Amino acid sequence: MTTPSSPPPRGETPPFWRDPAKRALLFQALMLAALFMVVGFIVSNTLENLDARGITTGFGFLNDTAGFGIVQSLIDYTPQSSYGRTFLVGLLNTLLVSALGVFAATVIGFLMGIARLSPNWLIARIAGAYVEIFRNIPLLLQIFFWYFAVLRSLPSPRDSMSLGEAVFLNIRGLVVPAPVGGPGFVWTLVALAVAVIAAIVLVRWNRRRQEATGDRLPAGWISAGMIVALPALVFVASGMPLTWDLPKLGGFNFSGGITVLPELLALWLALSIYTGAFIAEIVRSGIQAVSHGQTEAARALSLSGGMTLRLVVIPQAMRVIIPPLTSQYLNLIKNSSLATAIGYPDLVSVFAGTTLNQTGQAIEVIMMTMAVYLTLSLLVSMFMNWFNARMALVER
Amino acid sequence: MSKLTLNTTPVDARPAPKRGVGPIAWLRSNLFQGPINSVLSLLAIWALIAGLTPLIQWAIINADWLGTSREACNSGGACWVFISARFEQFIYGFYPSELRWRVNLTFVLFALLIGWLALPRLPAKKLAAVVTLVVFPVVAFYLLHGGSFGMPAVPTHRWGGLMLTLVLAVVGIVAALPIGVVLALGRQSKMPIVKSISVVFIEFWRGVPLITVLFMASVMLPLFVPTEVDMDKLVRALIGITLFQSAYMAEVVRGGLQAIPRGQEEAAAALGMGYWKRMGLIVLPQALKMMIPGIVNTFIALFKDTSLVLIIGLFDLLAIVQAALADADWLGFSIEGYVFVAFVFWIFCFGMSRYSQYLERKLHTGH
Numbered sequence: 179m180t181t182p183s184s185p186p187p188r189g190e191t192p193p194f195w196r197d198p199a200k201r202a203l204l205f206q207a208l209m210l211a212a213l214f215m216v217v218g219f220i221v222s223n224t225l226e227n228l229d230a231r232g233i234t235t236g237f238g239f240l241n242d243t244a245g246f247g248i249v250q251s252l253i254d255y256t257p258q259s260s261y262g263r264t265f266l267v268g269l270l271n272t273l274l275v276s277a278l279g280v281f282a283a284t285v286i287g288f289l290m291g292i293a294r295l296s297p298n299w300l301i302a303r304i305a306g307a308y309v310e311i312f313r314n315i316p317l318l319l320q321i322f323f324w325y326f327a328v329l330r331s332l333p334s335p336r337d338s339m340s341l342g343e344a345v346f347l348n349i350r351g352l353v354v355p356a357p358v359g360g361p362g363f364v365w366t367l368v369a370l371a372v373a374v375i376a377a378i379v380l381v382r383w384n385r386r387r388q389e390a391t392g393d394r395l396p397a398g399w400i401s402a403g404m405i406v407a408l409p410a411l412v413f414v415a416s417g418m419p420l421t422w423d424l425p426k427l428g429g430f431n432f433s434g435g436i437t438v439l440p441e442l443l444a445l446w447l448a449l450s451i452y453t454g455a456f457i458a459e460i461v462r463s464g465i466q467a468v469s470h471g472q473t474e475a476a477r478a479l480s481l482s483g484g485m486t487l488r489l490v491v492i493p494q495a496m497r498v499i500i501p502p503l504t505s506q507y508l509n510l511i512k513n514s515s516l517a518t519a520i521g522y523p524d525l526v527s528v529f530a531g532t533t534l535n536q537t538g539q540a541i542e543v544i545m546m547t548m549a550v551y552l553t554l555s556l557l558v559s560m561f562m563n564w565f566n567a568r569m570a571l572v573e574r
Numbered sequence: 575m576s577k578l579t580l581n582t583t584p585v586d587a588r589p590a591p592k593r594g595v596g597p598i599a600w601l602r603s604n605l606f607q608g609p610i611n612s613v614l615s616l617l618a619i620w621a622l623i624a625g626l627t628p629l630i631q632w633a634i635i636n637a638d639w640l641g642t643s644r645e646a647c648n649s650g651g652a653c654w655v656f657i658s659a660r661f662e663q664f665i666y667g668f669y670p671s672e673l674r675w676r677v678n679l680t681f682v683l684f685a686l687l688i689g690w691l692a693l694p695r696l697p698a699k700k701l702a703a704v705v706t707l708v709v710f711p712v713v714a715f716y717l718l719h720g721g722s723f724g725m726p727a728v729p730t731h732r733w734g735g736l737m738l739t740l741v742l743a744v745v746g747i748v749a750a751l752p753i754g755v756v757l758a759l760g761r762q763s764k765m766p767i768v769k770s771i772s773v774v775f776i777e778f779w780r781g782v783p784l785i786t787v788l789f790m791a792s793v794m795l796p797l798f799v800p801t802e803v804d805m806d807k808l809v810r811a812l813i814g815i816t817l818f819q820s821a822y823m824a825e826v827v828r829g830g831l832q833a834i835p836r837g838q839e840e841a842a843a844a845l846g847m848g849y850w851k852r853m854g855l856i857v858l859p860q861a862l863k864m865m866i867p868g869i870v871n872t873f874i875a876l877f878k879d880t881s882l883v884l885i886i887g888l889f890d891l892l893a894i895v896q897a898a899l900a901d902a903d904w905l906g907f908s909i910e911g912y913v914f915v916a917f918v919f920w921i922f923c924f925g926m927s928r929y930s931q932y933l934e935r936k937l938h939t940g941h
Contacts, residue, residue, distance in 0.1 A: 205768075223799055224797045227801060298618075300615050310924065314919065318892060327908045327909045331908075552782060
């Protein structure tokens with residue numbers, strides 16, 4: 179033990195290194211100075227190195243002609259387009275596979291998470307085996323497996339596997355019929371939108387009515403019926419203006435229909451199966467976190483099994499599930515960058531890969547790529563925080 | 575008043591209760607509780623038989639195990655000869671075969687240290703932790719790289735396979751731990767500048783994918799240092815992985831710090847301890863114990879993520895198998911190769927996750 183230091187005599191201010199506030203100021207000033215020195219060192223080195231290699235800095239390269247093709251693009255793109263355009267194409271492809279992946283992973287994850295708690299021993303074991311197998315194998319390996327071992331060993335277009343002469347699966351990808359809306363098909367879509375809006379209004383009105391009077395309509399069934407029936411009626415009334423563009427084998431490849439690239443399929447499968455395993459664990463632990471007394475109390479109030487689940491268990495489980503679910507969604511978006519390993523044209527592949535190699539603008543390209551992922555992360559966590567705040571129980 | 579009548583005929587005997595034990599009762603209560611469950615169970619049994627039978631036939635019954643070349647693979651099943659013929663390369667990469675004892679020695683030392691740390695009965699855990707985190711990396715570097723003590727140097731571009739995977743993961747975790755502790759303390763600091771620097775650093779690395787970090791490490795890092803410094807490819811990857819991992823580690827440490835009641839720190843402050851003494855003697859030792867499951871979980875994630883280094887041209891376990899699949903002598907055995915890699919990764923990750931679950935149960939001393 180050190181002897182306690184004697185307090186300074188009254189009227190005398192202590193030396194500044196004994197004053198925590200001043201010490202903190204000094205420490206922070208030193209830290210800032212060190213940070214500036216490190217940054218300055220890096221910047222000066224970088225400028226020197228760029229100068230030695232003859233690379234000009236700046237974002238002017240974004241207007242130059244790219245000169246390379248991209249196999250999948252959601253917007254118009256030709257090799258004559260600019261590098262700025264490749265950035266957009268890559269970004270949209272990343273968003274596409276992320277959205278598909280988030281959807282499929284959520285479905286798989288919730289199904290498997292609930293199956294893991296099934297009273298059926300076999301179903302619970304199968305779900306458990308799925309989780310333990312797929313979350314302990316690297317995602318990149320799973321992508322390689324689906325791409326090189328499964329999809330790349332499919333037959334050629336001539337001997338494709340087919341489903342009812344409409345859907346074909348071959349080494350070039352999955353070919354499905356494309357819907358072609360005729361004139362007037364737009365009204366069916368309008369009817370769908372109207373039905374969805376009406377359903378939302380109905381559910382809200384029903385909730386308010388229930389809180390006021392205690393009566394409730396089966397709003398779920400009514401809205402479901404409305405969403406199916408209204409567009410169907412309009413569709414029939416306007417003369418069924420929808421045709422299918424069926425894929426046809428001509429020469430060595432299919433024409434017509436929509437071709438889903440094998441790269442996209444492999445990435446989608448791997449991302450959803452891998453992330454689904456993590457989501458299943460989150461769902462399982464979320465449901466288990468709701469204490470058994472809650473279910474018993476609900477049954478004692480004579481709520482039915484479905485109502486117990488919908489009104490008591492799920493709202494409480496969601497509070498536990500949403501925060502880790504958010505980070506799984508973020509992981510999935512970030513993991514979609516593994517596309518570059520199999521050549522799916524995502525942001526990292528076409529921009530941080532091809533564009534960087536062609537222009538040599540390493541700093542600008544990497545910074546833009548990182549900024550995109552940071553922004554996406556921020557947006558998704560903001561949305562999920564908002565959703566979480568809505569789902570959180572209001573404690574009185 | 576009504577007359578009391580007495581029923582004198584005996585009631586029929588009740589049937590015996592359903593058996594609560596035995597295989598039939600087990601089946602009834604676990605697989606065939608009702609019509610829906612019975613259908614589900616039958617479907618699952620059918621799917622398992624339909625799926626597993628060809629798998630077992632391919633992987634075990636019809637597989638070829640012995641031989642040295644692809645001619646040995648003619649029975650139509652899996653060709654494990656491919657794995658056994660290339661096994662040494664998958665483990666050691668291009669490490670010179672006469673020097674592989676050094677890798678083996680490192681593996682053995684590592685396994686012994688991990689055993690010392692993980693088995694609860696062995697004493698002196700603190701010493702074991704110090705040896706693993708400080709002494710072992712130095713010894714391992716001299717053993718693997720060589721170049722002194724009369725051992726010929728093996729340049730890092732000859733490292734590969736499982737050995738490189740382990741090097742990347744272990745160095746990533748060991749180097750990220752101290753940075754993570756500092757960052758977590760900084761994030762909890764009351765000094766605004768220290769806090770914001772830590773928060774920005776942590777959130778930046780957590781918000782970007784590891785691939786972009788590796789790209790950055792391989793193309794931007796050489797620009798950041800003076801021209802005369804020539805950085806090894808492996809070192810660059812390690813720097814990227816360490817920066818990336820330290821942010822995740824900081825969040826694990828923060829979780830551990832938050833699990834310690836504030837009273838602990840206040841009591842230490844009441845005893846007149848300064849900040850570093852409070853942290854070093856009171857808070858961190860308790861928090862570190864709580865953090866071990868979290869650290870193991872980050873290690874599992876990092877261990878799987880090390881496979882991404884194949885994108886910047888390092889030959890870890892997955893990359894070296896991927897390269898072997900392109901060998902003209904062994905074309906068409908990609909499934910065997912992937913199954914082997916998956917099996918190796920799975921054993922490591924599953925083992926570690928079981929250990930971390932066990933620790934969580936053991937550390938859960940609450941209600």
